[in-house]
Amino acid sequence: MAYWLLKTEAETFGWEDQLKRGAKGEPWSGVRNFTARDNLRAMKKGELAFFYHTGKEKAVVGVVKVIKEAYKDTTAEEDFWSMVDVVAVEPFPKPVTLAEVKAEPKLAGMALVKYSRLSVQPVSDAEWKLVRKMGGFKG
């Protein structure tokens, strides 16, 4: 069971938009970076990901679940890009900001800090647990 982090601009497609899709979920399209694409392809059905807002907010705001594994990104001109479908699981009781992540020494190795431009990132078990805890989740 691996964990992930998906970045999006709230103004373009944010948590509210994801919520509105309900149980049908939403294709995570538009990824045009090979590292990010490979991460998409490594995602398994049922795995969880943090939903992160870039731009003004810069915070982890929710948790989503993969409901369909990687398939061809229908919005791409080339046929080598991929997307997955994700569904909203639950919002963070308290969003965890980038500043908070950076201020936590245990999270210094997080891809969010080290590879700030990567839009689809792996998250370790320890990072997953700690960020959830910082976000007000019990257990």
Place this chain on the structure above:
DNA sequence: GCCAACGTTGGC
């Protein structure tokens, strides 16, 4: 709005 980081492209 600027700039650093870094991935991608294209010329050689």
Place this chain on the structure above:
DNA sequence: GCCAACGTTGGC
């Protein structure tokens, strides 16, 4: 196959 130029992302 190397590397300079360029474009894009995203934090500040």
